Amino acid sequence: MILRRLTVLNHLALPAVFFMALIFVPCSFLAAKEPAPVADIRVVVDISGSMKRNDPNNLRIPAVELLIDLLPNNSRAGVWTFGKYVNMLVKHDYVSNSWKLGSKLQLQEINSIALYTNIGEAIETAAVGWLDPDPRYDRSIILLTDGKVDISKSDQLNRKERQRILDHVIPRLAKSKVKVHTIALSKNSDKALLKRFALNTGGSFSEANSANDLMQIFLNAFDSAVPTVQVPIEGNKFNIDAGVKEFTVLIFRKRNSTATELISPQGTRLSKTSRNNNLNWLSTNAYDLVTLTKPTPGKWGLKADIDPDNRVSIVSDLTLDVDKIPVNVAMGEKVVINIRLLEKGQPITDPGFLKLVDIQVSQAQEGGKTWSAVLGGAKKKGVIGPGAYTAKFGKTIIPGNHEFTIIADGKTFQRKVSQKVTVYEDLLHIEQLESGSAENKQFSLKIVPQSGVLDLDQTSVVVSIQLPDQNTEDNAVPFINGEYWEYQFHPEAGPGEYSLTVVMAGKASTGRSIALHRGPYTFNHEAELMPAMEEVMAEALDVEVAQVDEALMVEPAELAETVESEPLPEEAIADPEDQALVDSNEEGIDLFALIAILVGGNGLLGGIGFGIYKFIQKRKQSKEGDPDADPEAAELDVDTAEKDAPEPEAPEVDETVLAPAAAPLEESMSATPESDDLSMGDDLSMGGDDTMEADINDSLLSLGDDDDDEEGGDEALAASVADELMDLDAELGDMDLGEDDGSDDNDSMDDVDDLLDLDGDMDDDM
16 A cells, blocks of 8 residues: 555656646747837937038938848838928838838938938837837837027027937937937037937937938948948959848949949859849949849859949848847947857857868958957967957047948858947047145146047046145036036145046946046146245345335435425515415425425335345356356446446347246146057057156246256345345445435446346246
C-alpha cells in the first residue's frame, strides 16, 4: 500500500517538476523576437510667400519625391504644408506603391502663396496622436522652413508664440520620443529655434545654402530616420551574394549625363527601357532609383556618374545590425558603436564563420581626417560575444560633421551601415570679466550654456582655482536665473597668477551622461604700485599746504596795519557819508589783497606739487640711466638754478615697450584651449599635460623692478624720497611769498617747467 502511494506521488510530481522547469526557462527562449519598430515619418513644408525668393524653381517637390521613393513599404508617412494655416497635403497612411503614386500627384500642389509662418501649429498638427511614447514606431518629423515664427503683425504676439514653442511644444515632442529633423532654407531662418527642435529631440539640423541643396539634405534626414543595410560601392562596382533577395540602387545624375545602365555579372546591360519582371526603374532629371528582386549573385557594375551619395541598399536574411548613434554629440562624450551579425534576426554563433569575418569601423570628418580600426577576425579585437562587437571613439570626437561607416567583410559577402553625427564644441561659452579698483579687485567667469545640448536641470559646474602659492581650491558655481553660471572671487591670496579650470558634469538633453573640462583661464593680479611713496608725497603736500595757510593768515593783518598808517586828510572825511565811503574802500582793499594772496599762494603751491612730482621722477630716471651715479648729483637746487640754463630734453619713449596705463582685459587674462591628441580609440583628454599656458611678456608688465633691487624695495625708495622732500621743503621755506623782484621767481619757474616736461614719462612709468 505504501509503495503504491509513492508511485502515485511520483506520477503527480513529474508533471509538476516539468511545469516548474518551463517557468524558469529564460523568457528570451520562449517569447518571439520583437519586430523592429516601424518608421513613421511626417514631412512639414513651408509654403509662405518668401519661398518664391528662396525656392523660385520649387525644388521642394523633387526633394520630397525622393524621400517618398526611398520609404520602405509598410512604413508610415504623411505630408503637411503650412503658412498661416496648416493643410494635410498627403494623407498619413501606410506606405505602398499606390500610396507613393498618389502622393506624387498631391506634391505638385506645393506652392509659395501663403501668408505668415505658423511653425508651432504646423508641428502640433503633424504630431497629432503622438501623445505618449510607442515602442512599435520610430517617430520622426522633417521640417523645412525659410523663416521665423510669424503668426501676426504684432511682434509681441510672435515672441509669445515662439516662447510657447520652447516651453511646451518641444518638451512635449521630446517626451513622446519624436525626433525633429529641421532644415533652414534661408539665412533669415530662426536657426536658434530650429536647432532647439533638433537638439532637444535627438534630430538633426541642416542649413541649405540654396534650394539646390535640398535633395541632399532630405536624403541625410532620411538616413537619420530610416537607417538601411547596404553593400559598399567601389569604382562603380559592388558585390551581391546569394543571400541578397533584393537590392535598390540610388544613382544621382549630373546635367546632360548619359543614360544610366546596370551591368549584371554576366555582362547583361539593364536600363530604364529594359523589360524585366523583376526590375523597377524610376528615372528623373536628378536621379535613378532601380530595384531588382532575385538578383544574380556576383559582381555588378554601373555605367553612371560617380557620386559619393550613390548607394546600394539590400534586403537579406544576413544583416549587419548596428545600434543607432546619437545624431548630436557633445565634444567630450564618447561614441560607442555596438555591432551584431544576424541571420534571420538571430545572432550568428558559428565560430568557423565568424573567424572569416572582419568588421571595419571608420570615422570620417567632413573635410578632414579619417580614422579606422578592424574588429573581429583571428585576433577577436573588439569582440564582446558571439557575433557581437563594440568600438569606442574618444579623442576623435572633435567639432564638425562626421560619418561613421561599418563594413562587415566575410569574403563571400559584404554588408555596410553608415550613420552621420554632428559634434558640438560650443556647449559652454565662457567669458572672463574683472571689475573694481586696484584695492578692491574682483574677477569672475561667466559660463553660458550653448546650443541646447545640455539638460540644465541635471548639469552642475565646479571651478578649480590654483592660487599664486600653488594651493588649489574647488568651488561649486551657482546657476543664475536658470540662464548661466557665474563664479566670482577676490584675489585675497595676494598678487600673482590665478589659474581657473571649469569642470562640468551632467546630462545631455537626450539623457546621456556628459562631462567637460575647459581652461585654464588665467587672471593676473598686480601689486599696488609703491604705496609707501604715495603716502610720503601726500604727507609732504599736506605740510606745504599748512605752511601756505599759515602765511596767508598773517599777511592780511600786516596789510591792514600798513593801510592804517597812512590816514587821509581831515577835509576828505568831514562828511559822515564820505566817512562811510572811506570805510567801505578800506574793506574793499583788504578783500582785494586777500584774494590776490590766495591766488598767488595756490599757484605757488601747485608749482611746488608739480616740482616734487617731477623731481622724484627725474631722480629716478637718472638712476636708471647710470646705476653708479652719485644720488646727490641729481638733486634739484631751487635757489641756485640759473636763469639761462638750457632746458633738459625729454627722453624718447618707446611706445612699443611701455604698457598702457589701463591694459585691456585681453592683456591681463588669457585662456588656452585644449589640444586634442587624435589617436584612434583613446579616451578624450581633459586638460592636464595637453594644455600649454600662454607666455607672458614681462616687458609689458615692467613696473621698475630694477629700482626695487637697487634701493631695496619700494619702502627704501620712499624713505629716501621723504628725506629729500624735507630738504627741499626747508629751501622752499626761505622763499619770499609776498614779493616779486623779477628774478628769483623767473628762475624758479624755469625749474618747474623742466619738471613738467617729464610728466608724460612719469605717467608711463607709473
